[in-house]
Amino acid sequence: MGIRVENISKRFGKVEVLRSVSLEFTEREFITLVGPSGCGKTTLLRILSGLELPDTGEIWHGDRPIGHLSPGARDIAMVFQSYALYPHMDVFHNIAYGLRVRGTPPEEIRRRVDEAARVLEITALLSRKPKELSGGQRQRVALGRAMVRKPWLFLLDEPLSNLDAKLRVTMRSELKRVHRALETTTVYVTHDQLEAMTMSDRIAVMDGGRVQQFATPEEIYGHPANLFVAGFVGSPPMNFIDGVTLVDGRLVAAGAQPLVLPVSTLERFGAAIGAGALVAGIRPQHIALHLAANAEGLAGEVQMVQLLGSEKLVEVDAGGRVLSVVVDAAVTVRSGQPAWLTFDAARLHLFNAATQANVLPSPGVHS
């Protein structure tokens, strides 16, 4: 049974946290709500959990409205950012609490806690108190507490943000593995777009209390619906060039020094760029850097070079606009050096400057 979030609005005092949010997802999907702080993602999760009630709108589980049910009656599970382990109970009782409250027979509780502990590899920790556990272990216990009840929906509120970088990567695949094993529908909240990209079946990018785009990670990355999504997803962030118009069959950015975008063909854009000011966007990975003069290319000067490991991030000043370019770490490049840039036309995004929407048809829809 799928879940349908229908026109949910919520305000806290004068602040509109959610503005008529609608989402629909199917059973077993791993959905991520991602966005900057204050975008409403956590509030939406809390409304799904029943800890907050929406001002308007309804939540449907299949054809059953659940928006009015208390958290306990929804039979869902939630993992909190702080893990919220009961400090006075040992790991076994922490995991068992939900079962005990629901009156599960003791031998059944024992069996299910043992099973969850085995899956999460925390069997040896069952008699410890939360304060005797490391961050990663607490995380597993919190996960175990959610799993053991076999809920129909998992809600995870930034569960990895309190872990150190290395452990975060491990727990990411761990979470993914647990999700594959249990096949429980999961809604995951994070502000980390990389986490969202790596884990989700579909991502809802949120900003200003609205869902900006709800699509697969590939679609979000390859065809961002608007300027916000384009800027939020991807690292290093996308380059934006504003004031772009079509002049004599070329894309030209207005300014003190007008700039002709180094794109070889405009065929792909069709009628979409008919009128109005545009913002062009291109990811640093989709710009080619030439160190020898290139007639097609946009001339500029290398300002700064940062080694990222297997790649280098090069900032090039082209006519007063600084564009970042990712090149292979093996490329030798120094600041102050002249450089020429060409864009991958197939990866160039164009946005309407007024509405901020992507003016190009989605490749999925187009083909």
Place this chain on the structure above:
Amino acid sequence: MTPQARARARRWVGHGAAYVGLIAITLLICFPLMWALSTSLKPKAELSTAPTLVPHAPTLENYRHLITGKSQYFADGSTGYQPTTAPPQYFMQWFGNSVLVSVGSTLISIIISTLAAYSVTRFRYRWRMAVPYFSLLGYMVPSIILVFPLFMVMTRLGLTDSLWSLTLGYVSTTLPFCMWLLWAFFRGIPIELEEAALIDGASRLRVFWEIVLPSALPGIIAAAIFSLIVSWNDYLFARVFMNSVDHYPLTVGVMLFFEGVHVDWGLMMASAVLMTVPMAVLFMMLQRHLVAGFGAGAVKG
């Protein structure tokens, strides 16, 4: 001497000086207690000789006298003197009164302040912040100012000379501070704990009982010890509210050992020791929680 050895020597000297200072202060503080203990163990005859810290012929006569209530000195009537109030007979009664009043007022204070602190930290309503702040203000009023208005209230209620007047009187002084302490403590308990339990399916009452109260236990113990000590040690309220000798708590009752020119120091000191022991034992058993409780309140509050 190598520099390391010198540094070590200096550290030893520093630590030694600190220990000497601390031991001196400890002795200074403990001396009255030790003197009371020593005096309580001396037979009556020894009290009029030159005082020594260690009794020559230690005896538990004084304690037996207090606990059994039998008159040690006047039972044979040989002196022809009969004390009018016969304080030792009432000692156990007073002890019982003190226990009843302290425990009763502490229970009432803790129940009310726990619920109030939970309400103030977890629910939103107008003027809710007035509760902790006004309660602190109430705590700042000295009991000497409160005692006469309270006495008039007790008279109206017809409670004077009843243990209820003391119980309620102590609640009025301990409740504000307990509330303040627990308010600071409850604020430190993350709300996610309760939310997690709600999602686990527990009712609000069950969450309070099984999650919130155990988490707040150190704070509750700290508040309870405070309340017990205040009511156990009170003299003022008991002196003003109570009339009958068999309704006195220990503090006021023991004062009856000062009878005109006759002061029975042995009994007096034995009572002092017996009064101190319950609180001292309680304190030692719970001091770990007490420190945790005040610490948590101070840091997170």
